[in-house]
Amino acid sequence: MSTGFDVERIRKDFPVLSRELPGGRPLVYLDSGNSAQKPTQVIEVMRDHLAMHYSNVGRALHALGAESTEAYETARDKVAAFIGAPSRDEIIFTKNASEALNLVAYAFGNPITEDPRFRLAPGDEIVISEMEHHSNIVPWQMLAQRTGVKLRWFSVTDEGRLDLSNLEELVNERTKMVSIVHQSNVLGTINPVAQVLARVREVGALMMLDASQSVPHHAVDVAALGVDFLAFTGHKVVGPSGIGVLWGRGELLDAMPPFMGGGEMIEAVWMDHSTYAPAPHKFEAGTPPIVEAIGLGAAVDYLSEIGMDAIARHEHELTGYALDALGEIPGLKVIGPKGLEQRGATVSFTLEGIHPHDVGQILDDNFGVAVRVGHHCARPLHLRFGIPATTRASLYLYNTPAEIDALVRGLHHVRKVFA
Amino acid sequence: MIAESMYQELILEHYKHPQGRGLRDPYDAEVHHVNPTCGDEITMRVKVGDGGKVEDVSYDGQGCSISQAAASVLHELTTGSTVDETLAVVDEFTRLMQGRGKVEADEDVLGDAVAFAGVAKFPARVKCALLAWMAYKDAVVRSSK
Numbered sequence: 001m002s003t004g005f006d007v008e009r010i011r012k013d014f015p016v017l018s019r020e021l022p023g024g025r026p027l028v029y030l031d032s033g034n035s036a037q038k039p040t041q042v043i044e045v046m047r048d049h050l051a052m053h054y055s056n057v058g059r060a061l062h063a064l065g066a067e068s069t070e071a072y073e074t075a076r077d078k079v080a081a082f083i084g085a086p087s088r089d090e091i092i093f094t095k096n097a098s099e100a101l102n103l104v105a106y107a108f109g110n111p112i113t114e115d116p117r118f119r120l121a122p123g124d125e126i127v128i129s130e131m132e133h134h135s136n137i138v139p140w141q142m143l144a145q146r147t148g149v150k151l152r153w154f155s156v157t158d159e160g161r162l163d164l165s166n167l168e169e170l171v172n173e174r175t176k177m178v179s180i181v182h183q184s185n186v187l188g189t190i191n192p193v194a195q196v197l198a199r200v201r202e203v204g205a206l207m208m209l210d211a212s213q214s215v216p217h218h219a220v221d222v223a224a225l226g227v228d229f230l231a232f233t234g235h236k237v238v239g240p241s242g243i244g245v246l247w248g249r250g251e252l253l254d255a256m257p258p259f260m261g262g263g264e265m266i267e268a269v270w271m272d273h274s275t276y277a278p279a280p281h282k283f284e285a286g287t288p289p290i291v292e293a294i295g296l297g298a299a300v301d302y303l304s305e306i307g308m309d310a311i312a313r314h315e316h317e318l319t320g321y322a323l324d325a326l327g328e329i330p331g332l333k334v335i336g337p338k339g340l341e342q343r344g345a346t347v348s349f350t351l352e353g354i355h356p357h358d359v360g361q362i363l364d365d366n367f368g369v370a371v372r373v374g375h376h377c378a379r380p381l382h383l384r385f386g387i388p389a390t391t392r393a394s395l396y397l398y399n400t401p402a403e404i405d406a407l408v409r410g411l412h413h414v415r416k417v418f419a
Numbered sequence: 420m421i422a423e424s425m426y427q428e429l430i431l432e433h434y435k436h437p438q439g440r441g442l443r444d445p446y447d448a449e450v451h452h453v454n455p456t457c458g459d460e461i462t463m464r465v466k467v468g469d470g471g472k473v474e475d476v477s478y479d480g481q482g483c484s485i486s487q488a489a490a491s492v493l494h495e496l497t498t499g500s501t502v503d504e505t506l507a508v509v510d511e512f513t514r515l516m517q518g519r520g521k522v523e524a525d526e527d528v529l530g531d532a533v534a535f536a537g538v539a540k541f542p543a544r545v546k547c548a549l550l551a552w553m554a555y556k557d558a559v560v561r562s563s564k
């Protein structure tokens with residue numbers, strides 16, 4: 001298999017990929033959907049900032065304060081360019097995708113704003129889907145508990161696609177917000193955003209995408225997508241943990257209430273009230289994850305230099321290779337689309353009669369193959385398929401066909417042990 | 420390799436050919452325990468006869484090889500013994516599992532259950548091994564009420 005993509009050169013950028021595990025096992029890392037590994041380029045930028053330029057941002061008037069602020073705000077520019085945001089002020093740094101999703105959910109039914117798009121009246125509805133990560137379920141459940149808004153959801157078809165057969169009824173005049181995953185972290189499915197968005201616009205609702213699993217893997221342009229909000233998380237785009245991104249349309253961010261109160265998010269403070277800074281600072285209370293944001297900037301630089309289209313092509317070919325190879329293992333059932341159409345490089349499966357925890361343990365201990373086992377923070381989706389857990393291989397730019405072969409060898413061995 | 424010390428032949432044997440599986444009547448107490456992190460579950464019934472003798476331990480459930488084999492071994496070790504004897508086994512097994520692989524197992528007390536000694540080195544799997552034993556302890560307490 002040739003992807004016209006120098007994966008061996010890319011692997012050298014990731015120090016961990018050449019380490020050995022205890023017992024002399026090589027590392028076969030197939031768990032990037034959980035968290036991606038980090039290239040030297042990111043590690044060095046963070047190290048250098050911590051060693052030579054570190055200070056607080058925004059509030060220190062000295063040279064280091066200026067350098068730190070400059071680096072932090074430059075990271076915002078880089079992220080804005082990376083996802084095609086019309087304005088850098090539309091990029092809000094959060095702790096992770098979960099915080100970004102909570103931030104938006106918190107804006108609804110919040111007495112601090114009078115904007116009708118965020119006000120909730122009895123009978124109003126929020127729509128999510130059955131394939132969501134818990135991070136895009138629980139914040140909306142909590143909103144429903146706080147406000148009485150009704151939570152509804154798209155079902156998932158047997159093939160692992162969003163069931164749009166009741167789109168017209170599900171998304172209706174009572175709908176305030178539709179928040180769905182762009183690419184499923186279990187099924188690999190890429191959802192048809194345009195089709196859902198067209199209906200969202202008809203009824204005058206808002207739309208948010210959980211892009212935690214799409215931004216790392218293919219070019220995402222928020223202006224072209226046309227949605228209102230998008231969230232992703234730094235640690236899955238070869239950046240550090242502790243940093244995430246919320247993108248929102250500027251005029252919506254202006255209309256929204258702040259999320260947390262504290263330093264840097266204010267304009268002026270009196271003892272009995274405050275006025276708030278404009279976005280993005282309105283949503284960044286307190287000292288932010290400075291070095292993490294700078295690391296994220298380095299990460300999107302790294303990916304841009306390789307090219308998101310080249311990464312997507314590589315992953316596409318790798319996914320085809322994996323689906324074919326896994327398809328030949330007796331008793332293996334892929335949960336999610338079997339073809340390559342509108343699907344990313346995440347392959348979840350069950351092995352007949354063998355629990356995923358046993359699969360994962362033997363893959364790790366005997367072969368150094370790191371996969372994720374369990375419900376992958378998508379329990380309702382597993383309930384939908386009537387299974388307690390799956391084994392998930394999630395691929396990234398640094399994975400190779402030889403690593404898929406190692407997975408397949410491991411799975412044959414697993415079957416032998418439990419035969 | 421490490422896993423080989425966990426997946427002992429005896430464990431695999433019990434997983435493939437579980438002993439005493441299936442819920443039976445009569446019984447004094449029935450309990451249902453789950454392991455929320457991995458979804459393993461077990462329903463267990465206990466029948467205690469005269470002189471505190473365990474007449475039957477029946478169970479049904481689903482989960483990984485470790486949790487299912489543990490239930491099968493438990494069935495063999497407890498049936499026919501007295502409640503007091505079996506509670507001593509539960510205590511020793513729990514001590515072994517919570518010992519992070521650093522506890523020497525008392526084979527005289529544990530019998531076949533020593534095969535699980537390797538599991539103690541895997542914190543994520545200790546709960547799988549303990550599921551049936553905790554359910555048993557619970558069922559015994561309830562049956563004496």
Ligand SMILES: Cc1ncc(COP(=O)(O)O)c(C=O)c1O
Nearest residue numbers: 096097098133135185210212233
């Ligand atoms: C689809 C999806 N949404 C949200 C998240 C949450 O990301 P984080 O834990 O960084 O907030 C993840 C990853 O765990 C994910 O895969």
